[in-house]
Amino acid sequence: MLAELPGINSDNIVMVGSHLDSVATGPGVQDNGSGNAAVLETAIQMAKVKPHNTVRFAWWGAEEAGLVGSINYVFGLSEEERNRIALYLNFDMIGSPNPVLFVYDGDDSDGVGAGPGPEGSAQIEALFEEFYTQVGVPYKGTDFSGRSDYGPFIYFGIPAGGLFTGAEGLKTPDEAAIWGGVAGLQYDPCYHLACDTFDNISLPVLFLNSNAVAFATLQYAMNTETVNRVRGKGNYKLKDFLDEEVME
Secondary structure, eight states: OEEEEOOSEEEEEEEEEEEOOOOTTOOOTTTTHHHHHHHHHHHHHTTTOOOSEEEEEEEESOSTTTSHHHHHHHHHSOHHHHHTEEEEEEESOOOOSSOOOEEEOTTOTTOOTTOOOSTTHHHHHHHHHHHHHHHTOOOEEEOOOSOSTTHHHHHTTOOEEEEEOOSSSBOOHHHHHHHOSOTTSBSSTTTTSTTOSGGGSOHHHHHHHHHHHHHHHHHHHHOOHHHHSOOOSOOOOHHHHSOHHHHO
């Protein structure tokens, strides 16, 4: 499912997405109701915005079956259509109950796994890091493994980035010391299970990350120059965007 907010520059498209499906055994409130809620609320709040760049919101089907929706979409575009996509932001599981604030490692500064994303991905990572720094919370990189819907985009060299708060991985003692929670327990103990209900979500973390989703989307809706050298219309300052509740 797609929704588009036309911009002055229709040849510079900012895409923002999350997967709409869940596994058969799980209600999917955290995986991926959390990402969907943030993307949907951002789209609603931006309905009256007049962006410089066109913004295309996507809610993907069949991610759990192997990124079926996003693969079909990206591979179905012509080369000319793919070249119009300035960047893609992905939000899959952003309110885990035992979370770490992960940012996709666009520049491979952690030196783990799949390597860096396409050119421009490092700048997307830096924007999210700036958000967390200004809010006053720590963050950590996570590998561009291709396990979510950004995979087809980076395959074609489209800059990408996004947030993640953890799935079946186990929180380390060092992570628990920084972000709280329980060391040795999964970031999401109900990952792909029937207990992935409303009780399986951290609302404060979802609130924080929803603001990050909105900020990055709005920023790139106006200007993607740092990512692809296409000049837009100004930049938003975090202090003007964030409300006091987020800064607490």
